[in-house]
Amino acid sequence: MTKEQYEKWSFPFRTCKSGAKLLYTFDKTITGMVFLAYPALLVSFVFSQRYSDFFFCSLIPAVSFLAVSYFRKIYSAPRPYEALDIYPLLNKTTKGKSFPSRHVFSIFMIAMTFFYWNMWSGIVIGIFGILLAYIRVVGGVHFPKDVAAGALFGILCGLFYVFI
Numbered sequence: 478m479t480k481e482q483y484e485k486w487s488f489p490f491r492t493c494k495s496g497a498k499l500l501y502t503f504d505k506t507i508t509g510m511v512f513l514a515y516p517a518l519l520v521s522f523v524f525s526q527r528y529s530d531f532f533f534c535s536l537i538p539a540v541s542f543l544a545v546s547y548f549r550k551i552y553s554a555p556r557p558y559e560a561l562d563i564y565p566l567l568n569k570t571t572k573g574k575s576f577p578s579r580h581v582f583s584i585f586m587i588a589m590t591f592f593y594w595n596m597w598s599g600i601v602i603g604i605f606g607i608l609l610a611y612i613r614v615v616g617g618v619h620f621p622k623d624v625a626a627g628a629l630f631g632i633l634c635g636l637f638y639v640f641i
Contacts, residue, residue, distance in 0.1 A: 478620050480561040487615050490566055497566040500616050504567060507609045508580060511602055515587045518594060533638065534593065538586050541634035545582050545627075549574045557617050565617030578619045581610045581627030589635020606631075 490496030515538075522531035553573035558565045584606040592599025610624035619627075 478557065478561070478614070480563055483557060483561060483563055483617060487566055487617065490615060500566050500612055501568070504609065504612045504616065507584070507605050507612070511584050511587055511605060514602070515590065518591060530594070534590050537634065537637045538583075538590060541586055541630075541637075542579075542583065545577060545579060545630055549576065549579065552576055554620075554623070557620055563617055567613070567616030567618050569618045575619055576623045577626035577630055578610070578613055578623045579627065580613060581606060581619075581624045582631045584609050585628045585631025586634055587631075589632060589638065592635065593638040 484491075490500055493499070519531055519535060522528070522534065554576035555573055556565075556569070556571065556575040557563060558569070559572060584602065588599050588602035588606055590599075591602050606628060610619075610628060613619040613624055614621055
């Protein structure tokens with residue numbers, strides 16, 4: 478992504494009076510809804526006495542999240558607002574740690590966890606994941622490759638459910 482591409486993609490949100498606020502609201506709402514749904518799923522496993530599902534649906538995302546976080550720390554790719562000298566629509570001041578997007582990884586990992594439990598709920602959360610990836614790029618806090626890698630890693634880590 479170049480500075481010109483970012484400006485073109487973000488133009489509708491930068492020129493609309495409430496465009497940045499709309500992006501911020503959707504970013505926080507999607508993130509919050511999905512991250513509240515995940516512990517609710519885990520609690521439902523406990524109440525239905527599906528303890529092995531609770532164990533695997535806790536362990537696989539936790540280990541995967543730690544692995545992605547460690548990789549990001551070591552690799553520490555710059556964010557678009559650092560590399561392209563742009564003003565992001567989503568307010569963020571973090572330096573580096575852009576690749577892969579941990580928000581997008583997490584939502585796709587959670588989508589795969591829900592998919593393991595119920596295919597349709599996993600698909601719905603995956604659609605939210607695509608929207609969140611778009612928001613993170615247009616918001617100027619991630620490059621397209623960051624969100625694509627986050628989604629891919631989330632899906633690949635979620636494939637561990639097939640093997641349990």
